[in-house]
Amino acid sequence: MDIKVSERLNGIGEYYFSQKLREIEELNKQGKKIINLGIGSPDLPPHPDVIKVLQEESAKSNVHAYQSYKGSPVLRNAIAAFYKTWYGVDVNADTDVLPLIGSKEGIMHICMTYLNNGDKALIPNPGYPTYSSAVKLAGGTCKEYALTGENNWEPDFEALGNTDLSKVKLMWINYPEMPTGKQASVELFEKVVAFGRKHNILICHDNPYSFILNEQPISILSVAGAKEVALELNSLSKASNMAGWRVGMMVGAKERIEEVLRFKSNMDSGMFLPVQLAAAKALSLDKEWYDQLNAVYSERRELVYRLLDLLQCEYDKSQVGMFVWAKIPSSQKDGFALSDEVLYNKNVFITPGGIFGSNGNGYIRISLCAKKEVLEEALERIMASPNSSQKGA
Structure with missing residues (x-):
């Protein structure tokens, strides 16, 4: 049979990490025992009370039916309370909140809701690759905007405003920014909101990283007038250690929520109720939870700094999030070359910055989602001379 894939997949390749994990699997079969410092998948568990809620609720006989497309009122109210407590943002739990089966899915929902063939979306370079993939799958066209270290990893709004924006309907932003770790600020969000309003x-x-190694979590919706021009995605994957649970949220104006729901309600049939109730518990946790989590990440980050020093990379200690973004030494061709050198010679995988866009070619990214002992082992391997046998290799 000659079955052709749809044209919408043209130009959409397999996700980089999907390919790389297969390569790492093959190296492990050869006995290499690769240390993977590439992916931001939390290795720590959720709070015990969150797991307890899931266990207790799952044992009930009346929780296994289809659920509301808009999510449980318990979860929506928890999201509204979370936004008020941590971001100082008032949202209506009945109209301004839409629980998601993962915020990554929400990226696709938004693109499918608003983009027609020929429409454009502004995509950060470097930035999360899913933004561009979702835009293309929805039939839109990507228009990149540059983020550079020289401009403190912020958009150059003046330069961007001088380009043709006539067909641009969406602008994707992400602060704290992944992969660069650039923090959010009220001033930056005010500029973004003004830009969106001016150009329609x-x-x-x-916004999944606002609590990781960051003392000042901010929502764009805290800026005056933001709800008129902005939607915000958030997630329990990172700050609640619930990546595999697939729980996210969208917050915005009632009209936008209703528009996205028209698409989403045709894509899924709601989220398992015990997961929603456990997520509500996770959202109610106090500062002690985040302080404990960040104490672990802070200790790990110090080891990553030492590893980067060995690789002669430069990095900014003001960055936040669960990764460290670093500029490679001038002796290296690009981040891909350094990543491969470390992988094949030291049996340690680090992410080349170029997978996030051309402006990331001179950088690498290291995840903090590895235990202290694993990071110490990676340090030993990096320090080992090229001809010495590596522990665990």
């Missing part, structure tokens, strides 16, 4: 562009802010 819907701002889509992806």
